[in-house]
Amino acid sequence: MKKIDIETAKQQVARSDTIRSINKLVVLNYIREYEPTSRAEIAKHTALQRSTVSSLVNSLIEEGLVKEIGIGESSGGRKPMLLELRRDEEAAIGVDITPSLTTVATANLAGEILEKISFPTPTDRNETFLAILKVLKKIKKGLKKEDIQIGISVPGVVDDVSGSITYVPFFGWENWDLKEKLSKKLGLSVLIDNDANAIALAESWFGKSEVRGVKSFITVLVSEGLGTGIFFDGQVYRGYKGAAGEFGHMTIGKQKSDTACSCGGRYCLEAFTSNKATLDRYNRLAGKKETSIDKVLKLASRGDKKALEAVFETIDFLALGISNLIVGLSPEVVVITGKITSLWHLIGDALTEKVASTIKQKIPMARITPSTLGENPTLLGAISLSLIKKFAKVG
Ligand SMILES: [Zn+2]
The missing domain is CATH 1.10.10.10 (Winged helix-like DNA-binding domain superfamily/Winged helix DNA-binding domain)
Incomplete structure (x- = not known):
């Protein structure tokens, strides 16, 4: 109650x-x-x-x-x-800011992408703002209706009360009032959220039926960093100042990672499980200097021993983190998102078994499943933020 x-x-x-x-x-x-x-x-x-x-x-x-x-x-x-x-008209605008690319897209009421423009995310936040603004101005000109909300997904912490971006660790951006700036320039309402929270929202809207119908689930986004979103009792749980779900920075043990977390720490879960961590681990094991996680995942899929070893070590740490989330929050489902899920046929059972083996005291085990949001889950997250206004009761 x-x-x-x-x-x-x-x-x-x-x-x-x-x-x-x-x-x-x-x-x-x-x-x-x-x-x-x-x-x-x-x-x-x-x-x-x-x-x-x-x-x-x-x-x-x-x-x-x-x-x-x-x-x-x-x-x-x-x-x-x-x-x-109706599917022939723009009903949503999503802006997906990631450490590598920023994508601005329009979608119809069913969340299907109509138009999409991507560019490398500038490291300077004002340049990022200007680049996003330029695309949005062009989109706004072509809109048939103006009651469209802009949804923005960012790889950082967002204060859900003020809408201000508190911190984007990858770029070191702090206290960025992007929502206020954009809505002032465009006259459209803007909703910003953390990428993993936005994915949780997208799973609840567009995910496969066994996730959509679930009241409590957790999303784990394995990317440049490690993000988690908590969907609790039918809505995204944000916590005080919107900072809930920063499990990537949960300290795990006293072992030091060779890869730094985006916060600079070496003991965070993210330092062991991000794509960068897997890449660094592979390079160490194989004596290589690969720069792309895609390459390592491809090698693993072809059975390359060193690549598989690097990936499975990531899975071990990921299992440890997920196990702690299940013990603490008792979700029904844990949804894994990110490029690593392309290897699900190799890693899925191992991850589930490893998590189950560490859960004690007859605490119920959650179902662990890869996301079905497709190639661009964070963009769908941004679009979900935008679509909320059309479908959900406000307040
Ligand atoms: Zn950290």
């Missing part, structure tokens, strides 16, 4: 006249989940009256969110008119 917060309750009382808008969201979300569907199906499964559903669907069509796509098969009575989300 959740404790009632008086301030929140007060707002909800004041909003009791918005039942229609909440019901409209129920209908919109039903269509999103079960499209193509019909007014009769919606009424049957949402317990809303048929006449209410018809009126709400008509509003959604007028607002350009839903469209009729033709007559479907009858399940007894009159043949139904089928409905689905």
Whole structure:
């Protein structure tokens, strides 16, 4: 049971006249989940009256969110008119800032990418801001509607109250008011979140059904760093000042890593499990000077012994970290994201077994599964941040 917060309750009382808008969201979300569907199906499964559903669907069509796509098969009575989300218009803008590339993309209401522009992320944050602004200005000019929110994913800590980026360790950027700057210049609302949190949101929106339907799961992003997002009780858990889920900086033991964490530390989980850590380990083991993790992963997939050894050592440390997360937070599922998952057929069972073997006291084991968000999970995360406004009850 959740404790009632008086301030929140007060707002909800004041909003009791918005039942229609909440019901409209129920209908919109039903269509999103079960499209193509019909007014009769919606009424049957949402317990809303048929006449209410018809009126709400008509509003959604007028607002350009839903469209009729033709007559479907009858399940007894009159043949139904089928409905689905509109896909031909921009409904979301996502900005995905990663240590290597920044991608700005537009997507439709179903989260499908319509247009995408990428450029190397400048190390100077003002240059990054100007480069993003330039692309967004161009996109804004072509928009048919202006009620679009910009979602931004960053590899760092974001204060969810102020929206200010507290720290991006890879670049050493601190206290960056990117949200305020962009919304002032563009007149569009902006929502920023940490990359692993954004991925957690994307998994809850676009992930495979066994993750989407789960109330508590954790995402682990293995990339230049190691990020974790906590999806707890149906929403992303942010903690005080939005800094929850920084498990990459969890100290593990007294062993010192040869690779530095993005924070400079040598004892953080990230120092042992980031792509850089795997790359450094491979170079040490094989006496090579590879600069690309892609190369090492490819070698491992072809059975190269040193590459496999480097990858499996990463898996050992990753298992240790994940085991601690399961013991502390008891998620139902742990979703692993990042290039390393391309080797899932080799590493999946080993990771699960290693985690299970370290969980004691009959604490329930979580399912460990690779992400199904595809090649660009953080971009989908940014787009999810943008789409929230269309589908979720605000507040
Ligand atoms: Zn660290």
